[in-house]
Structures are given as structure tokens and as C-alpha cells.
Amino acid sequence: MPSLKDVKMKITGVGKTKQITKAMNMVASAKLRGAQARIEKFRPYAQKYREVLTSLASKVEGSSHPLLEVHPEKKACAIILVTSDRGLCGGFNAAIIDKAVKLAKSKTEAGMQVKFACVGRKGRDAVRRLPSIEMMTSYADRMGSLDFALASSVAQECISGYENGELDEVYLVYGEFVSMAQQPPRVIQLLPFEAPAAEAAEDADANKGPTCDYLYEPSEDKLLGTILPTYIKVQAYRGMLDTSASENAARMTAMDNATRNCNDLIKSLTLLYNKTRQASITSELIDIVGGAEALNG
Amino acid sequence: MSALQLEVVTPDKTIVSTPVVMAVCPGVDGEFGVLKDHISLLSALKIGALRYRTESNEEKYVFISGGFADVNNNVLTVLAESAEDAKDIDAARAEAAKRRAEERLASNSESVDRTRAEAALSRAITRLSLVRAH
Numbered sequence: 001m002p003s004l005k006d007v008k009m010k011i012t013g014v015g016k017t018k019q020i021t022k023a024m025n026m027v028a029s030a031k032l033r034g035a036q037a038r039i040e041k042f043r044p045y046a047q048k049y050r051e052v053l054t055s056l057a058s059k060v061e062g063s064s065h066p067l068l069e070v071h072p073e074k075k076a077c078a079i080i081l082v083t084s085d086r087g088l089c090g091g092f093n094a095a096i097i098d099k100a101v102k103l104a105k106s107k108t109e110a111g112m113q114v115k116f117a118c119v120g121r122k123g124r125d126a127v128r129r130l131p132s133i134e135m136m137t138s139y140a141d142r143m144g145s146l147d148f149a150l151a152s153s154v155a156q157e158c159i160s161g162y163e164n165g166e167l168d169e170v171y172l173v174y175g176e177f178v179s180m181a182q183q184p185p186r187v188i189q190l191l192p193f194e195a196p197a198a199e200a201a202e203d204a205d206a207n208k209g210p211t212c213d214y215l216y217e218p219s220e221d222k223l224l225g226t227i228l229p230t231y232i233k234v235q236a237y238r239g240m241l242d243t244s245a246s247e248n249a250a251r252m253t254a255m256d257n258a259t260r261n262c263n264d265l266i267k268s269l270t271l272l273y274n275k276t277r278q279a280s281i282t283s284e285l286i287d288i289v290g291g292a293e294a295l296n297g
Numbered sequence: 298m299s300a301l302q303l304e305v306v307t308p309d310k311t312i313v314s315t316p317v318v319m320a321v322c323p324g325v326d327g328e329f330g331v332l333k334d335h336i337s338l339l340s341a342l343k344i345g346a347l348r349y350r351t352e353s354n355e356e357k358y359v360f361i362s363g364g365f366a367d368v369n370n371n372v373l374t375v376l377a378e379s380a381e382d383a384k385d386i387d388a389a390r391a392e393a394a395k396r397r398a399e400e401r402l403a404s405n406s407e408s409v410d411r412t413r414a415e416a417a418l419s420r421a422i423t424r425l426s427l428v429r430a431h
Contacts, residue, residue: 217340
């Protein structure tokens with residue numbers, strides 16, 4: 001039987017943990033709201049870009065832009081891994097890292113050299129532990145202050161690598177924000193570039209009514225040359241914003257569960273405390289009654 | 298028929314969303330003006346000032362750090378990596394950026410990315426000239 005004091009201390013301890021998890025839940029929900037607002041603000045930009053690019057890509061079928069070329073010989077590939085900076089968000093980071101490591105493994109088996117560019121402390125630490133993997137760049141403690149310049153510099157490095165033939169494929173691995181309950185890890189291929197599905201363009205056209213042919217200034221080819229790299233950056237930024245929202249959603253869920261567990265634990269500990277107290281009172285009573293009996297007898 | 302709608306969009310927010318009478322964009326092949334019922338056009342923009350006249354006949358300026366202008370069905374959308382209203386430009390920051398870029402260009406060392414430094418310089422100069430003019 002544990003002593004009364006031990007149980008009491010344990011209850012206080014769990015109660016304090018509960019306060020922390022509850023506070024973290026609230027902080028995460030506030031941050032999630034911020035992250036969602038940023039996605040909202042970014043959406044018009046990303047959407048417009050997609051529209052412009054789709055309409056342009058259909059015009060310049062078979063163009064010879066370096067970012068559209070598929071390298072015949074696959075020697076090296078880069079993986080941009082976007083994770084969170086902090087833990088305590090359930091299996092969120094582990095799932096993303098797992099996905100990235102599997103991808104890296106399959107590429108290594110295909111005879112390619114894999115390089116990582118990491119945004120977020122968790123992913124960076126995980127990649128550092130991997131044997132024989134080269135780290136191109138890593139950014140830690142930036143998930144709280146994301147901006148387009150960060151996405152731009154990460155993407156630019158991969159783009160220049162692709163253009164001068166050092167990289168043959170570029171992938172982005174991040175935590176997609178589907179809903180509060182779902183943040184699956186997702187892999188998208190950034191390079192060689194594949195035009196976004198044409199149906200999106202058709203939808204857009206249908207909304208706008210009749211359209212006539214566009215004038216392009218300068219030529220379509222040159223325009224594509226400037227739009228393409230930025231589109232890659234847009235996608236990278238999108239991945240970062242999504243990861244940041246997903247991270248906070250995952251943390252909210254994790255902390256909510258933790259708080260609930262604390263409640264259960266406190267309930268069962270309180271029950272144990274009362275039982276122990278009862279038992280000690282009963283044994284004391286038996287002592288007293290026994291003593292009185294002995295005196296009377 | 299409604300007027301021409303101008304939208305200036307950056308990754309972080311929508312800077313301008315307003316009906317305008319006329320807008321003049323800094324295209325890579327020279328400035329071009331857009332009025333109502335312009336033909337559909339897609340143009341790359343260079344670093345410069347976007348000028349527009351509102352319906353109340355006010356002339357306003359927006360700094361654009363390059364990007365694209367898309368004109369379609371009387372909506373002019375300007376996509377820029379960064380943009381700011383002329384009155385929101387931080388003159389001190391632009392001045393500092395200009396000095397930094399000049400130093401980097403002057404240092405002539407191998408490690409300096411000249412294209413980037415030149416772009417930074419031109420951004421800073423454009424910002425400063427916008428601040429001084431208004």
C-alpha cells in the first residue's frame with residue numbers, strides 16, 4: 001500500500017502537468033489561427049500564379065526551358081524537408097521524416113546521391129543522424145517567422161543546382177494541412193517541372209466567361225523562364241505555411257489528449273488516495289477497539 | 298460597365314484592391330499603361346513604380362520589386378514578390394540597403410553575387426526616389 005503522502009504528491013504532480021498541457025493547447029490553437037490566416041492571405045497569390053502558369057504552359061508546348069527538361073541520367077536528387085522546430089506534437093514530425101527517409105532510401109537504391117535541404121529543427125536533427133547523407137542547407141527556428149524570402153532562398157539553391165546539372169530531381173516533403181484532425185505527410189516533385197493539371201485552368205476559364213487570346217510581353221518562352229522559378233518558390237512557401245499550420249493542429253490534438261489523460265490519471269489517483277485513507281482509518285479503529293476490548297475484558 | 302479593377306498581390310498580403318481609371322506598369326520592355334477594356338495581356342515587370350489614378354482622380358504610386366501583370370476582363374492583377382504603397386516605404390531601411398549593396402559591389406571580391414547586389418541596389422534606389430518624390 002503506498003503512503004498517503006506519496007499519493008498526494010503524485011496527484012499534485014499530475015495536476016501541474018495538466019496545467020502545462022492545457023496552456024500548450026491554448027497557445028497552439030492561437031498559433032494555428034495565425035498560420036491559417038497566413039495561408040488565407042497567400043492563397044490569392046498562389047492561385048493566380050497557378051492560373052497564369054497553366055495558361056502559359058499550354059501555349060509553349062515542347063519548349064526547351066532548362067527547368068522543363070528531364071535529365072536523361074539520374075545521378076543526384078535533392079529533398080527539401082519541411083518539419084517543425086519543436087516536438088510535443090504527436091507523431092507529426094516522425095511521419096514526415098519517415099516519408100522523407102523512405103524516399104531517400106528508394107533514390108539511393110536507384111543509384112542516386114541524395115542531398116537534403118532542411119527547414120525546421122526536427123528534420124535537420126533527424127537528417128544529421130543519417131549516415132552518408134549530404135546536407136545542402138538547413139534552417140532551424142524559422143518556422144515561427146516564415147517569409148517568402150526563406151522559401152525563395154531554399155528553392156533558388158535547388159533551381160540553380162538543377163540548371164547546372166548538379167541535381168536531376170527535386171522533391172518537397174511537408175505536412176499537408178487537410179483538416180484539424182488530418183495532417184498527412186506529402187511528397188511533391190518540384191523538378192523536373194510538371195504542369196499543374198489542366199482541369200484547374202478549365203474551371204477558371206468557365207468562371208470568367210469568354211476570353212480571347214493573350215498578348216505576351218516579352219515572348220512566351222522568356223516569360224515562362226521567369227515565371228517557372230518563382231512558381232517553384234511559391235510551392236515551397238506553400239509547403240512551409242502548410243507545415244506550420246499542420247504542426248499547430250497536431251500539437252493541439254496531442255495536448256488535448258494529454259490533458260484528458262491527466263484527468264483520468266487524477267481520477268484514479270484520487271480514488272486510490274481515498275481508499276488508502278479509508279484503509280488507514282479502519283486499521284486505526286481496529287487498534288482502538290481492540291485496545292478498549294482488552295481493557296474491558 | 299464597371300471600371301478597371303487593380304489588384305496588387307504579394308505572398309504575404311493583398312496590397313491594393315481598388316477600381317482605377319488608369320494604371321501604368323513598369324514592364325520589362327518599357328512602361329505601359331492600362332485603361333478599361335484592355336486586351337488580355339501577360340507581361341513581366343521590372344523593379345519600379347506602378348502608377349495609378351483612382352476614380353476620385355488621385356494619383357498614387359506603389360513600389361514593385363518585379364513580377365507579373367495580368368490583364369483579363371478588366372482586372373489588372375499584379376503579382377510581385379514584394380510591393381508597398383509609396384507612403385509605407387521605410388526610407389531609412391532603403392538607405393541602409395543602398396549603402397550595403399554599394400559596398401558589396403565596390404568590394405569586387407569573388408564571394409559577392411553581383412546580380413543579386415545589383416538587384417538590391419536598384420530596389421533601394423527606386424524606393425528612395427519614390428519616397429523623395431512624394
